[in-house]
Amino acid sequence: MxxxxxxxxxxxxxxxxxxxxxxxxxxxxxxxxxxxxxxxxxxxxxxxxxxxxxxxxxxxxxxxxxxxxxxxxxxxxxxxxxxxxxxxxxxxxxxxxxxxxxxMEEALMRLSLEHRQVVVHLHYFGSTVAQTALELQIPEGTVKSRAYYALRSLRGILAEMGVEK
Missing domain, CATH: 1.10.1740 (Rna Polymerase Sigma Factor; Chain: A)
Known part of the structure; x- marks a missing residue:
């Protein structure tokens, strides 16, 4: 180098x-x-x-x-x-x-706002899908979809940052 x-x-x-x-x-x-x-x-x-x-x-x-x-x-x-x-x-x-x-905070900040909100509600606040949907004023299916794609993105971001499973 x-x-x-x-x-x-x-x-x-x-x-x-x-x-x-x-x-x-x-x-x-x-x-x-x-x-x-x-x-x-x-x-x-x-x-x-x-x-x-x-x-x-x-x-x-x-x-x-x-x-x-x-x-x-x-x-x-x-x-x-x-x-x-x-x-x-x-x-x-x-x-x-x-x-x-x-x-983890750095990785969360690299998610889109919509994905970050869902992850925070579900995994940090301990809200259910229904509670998250009500709080964010979106359908439950959207909460599930965003959670799936957010966690998938987080895995990639964390791997890029050198975090192992």
């Missing part, structure tokens, strides 16, 4: 990666560092990158954020050898869960 390719990656994917990193970073500078480290890791692994570059970038960014959090936690706590700090483990799991939520 040469400088032009790295520049192209920044231009095409930098803003999306930065938004992703900003959701968990403490500052703009930290988010920028995550994006830079992500692109650097992808540049180093360029011969091994297969499939969607965007999904590889998001998966790498997720790993960079988790690695940074683990390094920071290791510097803060002095754990004697052989002991496991359950609070640190919970914190790492919490970061992973937060990143998963952020990825």
């Amino acid at each position: 040469d400088a032009q390719i790295v520049s192209d990656i920044y231009r095409e994917h930098g803003d999306a990666l930065r938004r992703f990193a900003l959701r968990v970073a403490r500052s703009q500078e930290e988010a920028d560092d995550v994006v830079q480290e992500t692109v650097l890791r992808v540049w180093r692994a360029s011969p091994e990158v297969t499939g969607s570059l965007r999904s590889y970038l998001f998966a790498t960014a997720r790993n960079v954020i988790i690695d940074r959090h683990r390094r920071a936690a290791a510097r803060i706590s002095a754990i004697p050898l052989g002991e496991v700090d359950p609070e640190s483990r919970d914190s790492t799991a919490g970061i992973a869960e937060a990143l998963d939520r952020i990825l």
Whole structure:
């Protein structure tokens, strides 16, 4: 990968990666560092990158954020050898869960408004098809159809972002 390719990656994917990193970073500078480290890791692994570059970038960014959090936690706590700090483990799991939520929010924002509304009502509010149809003032069949196509689109979007089943 040469400088032009790295520049192209920044231009095409930098803003999306930065938004992703900003959701968990403490500052703009930290988010920028995550994006830079992500692109650097992808540049180093360029011969091994297969499939969607965007999904590889998001998966790498997720790993960079988790690695940074683990390094920071290791510097803060002095754990004697052989002991496991359950609070640190919970914190790492919490970061992973937060990143998963952020990825889902990013994916939902890429759906059309109509599809997003149906998914939010059915899966986040826990509404039934009938309740969703009434709330959105559309037929129940339309709710079912939109839910089907929305979930199909979400699978593709999440795969593009590097989220595995």
